[in-house]
Amino acid sequence: MSALIYCLAFVGGFVIMSLELLGGRVLAPYFGSSIHVWGSIITVFMASLALGYLAGGRWSLRSPSLPKFAGLLLIGAVLLYPLVYFSEPAMEWIFHAIEDPRYGSLTASMALFVLPTVMLGMISPYSVRLLVRTTEESGNVAGRLYFVSTAGSALGTLGTSFYFVLWWEINTILTLLTATLVLAGTTALVVARLRR
Numbered sequence: 001m002s003a004l005i006y007c008l009a010f011v012g013g014f015v016i017m018s019l020e021l022l023g024g025r026v027l028a029p030y031f032g033s034s035i036h037v038w039g040s041i042i043t044v045f046m047a048s049l050a051l052g053y054l055a056g057g058r059w060s061l062r063s064p065s066l067p068k069f070a071g072l073l074l075i076g077a078v079l080l081y082p083l084v085y086f087s088e089p090a091m092e093w094i095f096h097a098i099e100d101p102r103y104g105s106l107t108a109s110m111a112l113f114v115l116p117t118v119m120l121g122m123i124s125p126y127s128v129r130l131l132v133r134t135t136e137e138s139g140n141v142a143g144r145l146y147f148v149s150t151a152g153s154a155l156g157t158l159g160t161s162f163y164f165v166l167w168w169e170i171n172t173i174l175t176l177l178t179a180t181l182v183l184a185g186t187t188a189l190v191v192a193r194l195r196r
Contacts, residue, residue, distance in 0.1 A: 001130075005127050005131055006131075006144070006145065007184075008069065008123065009123060009127045009149045009152070010149065011152060012073070012124065012149060013148070013149035014155055014159075015181060016045070016120050017152075018156040018157070018177055019113065019174075020041060021160045022165075022173060023112070024038060025165060026083075026108075027108055029091075030092075030095040030108070031095070040102070040106040040108075043106070044110050045117055048113065048114050050121070051121065053125050055121075056122030056125035057126075057129075059126060060130075064129045064130055065130075066189075067188070068126075069127070071185070072119060072123055073182075073184050076116055076119040076120045076123075076185075079119055080116040080174065090112060123149075124149050127149075160173070
């Protein structure tokens with residue numbers, strides 16, 4: 001089961017950074033790609049991840065299990081997929097409602113990315129809780145887990161910036177990221193049932 005949890009943490013890191021880079025592409029037609037826009041995106045993602053880490057740590061205290069962990073991935077997919085349909089109308093409305101590109105891009109980033117990012121941020125602390133068996137190994141487990149998750153983030157960054165945006169439209173990439181989360185969550189559920 002440990003290998004599966006590490007794989008799921010890798011997937012979480014991959015999707016988070018891929019989504020963050022896509023955020024720049026989503027906002028660019030309306031607010032440009034200035035330092036203000038990227039500052040807004042990074043701020044929203046970092047704040048959302050911080051909330052996700054906190055929430056994931058607390059959630060992991062309530063009878064942690066692989067099915068509940070799978071639920072984080074599946075709920076993340078449910079919160080991510082609506083961006084395919086609602087990101088453009090939301091951007092149109094915010095663009096016309098807020099003239100200042102600093103606050104417009106900040107508002108747009110919050111509206112589009114807070115919920116899925118908070119949910120995906122819960123994955124890492126929940127993973128730690130599932131993997132740690134004794135307090136003596138907690139530091140080592142956390143270190144390995146964050147290594148795997150950050151490696152996923154690095155690969156998601158490279159894959160999205162070097163290849164995905166050249167191969168596919170933004171909505172196609174979002175759909176593929178959603179499908180990846182669904183596949184990961186479903187795999188975890190299947191493994192959990194087989195272990196019973």
